[in-house]
Amino acid sequence: MTAPADPPAIRPATPADVPAILDFVRALAAFEREPDAVQATVPMLHAALFGPTPAAEAVIAERDGAPIGFAIFYTTFSTWTGRRGMWLDDLYVTPAARGSGAGAALLAHLARIAVARDYARFEWWVLDWNLPAIEFYRAKGAVAQDEWTVQRVDGAALHALAGAGTGQGRE
Structure with missing residues (x-):
């Protein structure tokens, strides 16, 4: 795709964007080979993004x-x-818009927010098989933190851990 002359507009999401955000989340999950993993709903995302906290x-x-x-x-x-x-939890650009500068514009916008808020770091995960994304991030100055591994506890294991030491879970 030939990059358009003007970068895309980046703006804060509004409550009206939540259905589109959920569509993007589902498309990202499909791209990341987890199409059935999305549990979020429009009301859940609305509360997470625009609720009281x-x-x-x-x-x-x-x-x-x-x-x-x-x-x-x-x-x-x-x-x-x-x-x-x-x-950065999720960043997604539609396939038709890839190569148009949208990903770079999103990253730069977030970096400006981080700088304006005096944040020390801007971090995210990328799947190790997603070489185009890795190359894109490296070109933007990102440095892999390969010495760290992600640990996760969820589902039944999370509940078992929550009960550990209380007599409610296995010890």
Whole structure:
């Protein structure tokens, strides 16, 4: 695709964007080979993004008024730096808009937010098989943190861990 002359517009998401955000989340899950993993619903995302205690923020990339991508991010904290950071949970650009500068515009927009808020870090995960994304992120200055591994506890294991030491779970 030939890159358009003007970068896409990036704006904060609004409650009216939640159905499109969920569509993007589902498309991202399918791309990441987990099409049945999405449990989120429109009401859940609405509460997480626009409820009384938002868990995350979202921005929309659009061209000619039509959404072509999004990013969801939230605040982290590092005891090592003593400062907050930004965690990019999801970034997605529609296949038709890839190569148009939308991904770069989203990343740059989030970096500006991180700098304006005096965050120490801007971090995210990328699947190890997604070489185009890895190359894109490296070109933007990202550095892999390969010495760290992700650990996760969910479902029944989470409930068992929550009951550990209380007589409610296996020890």
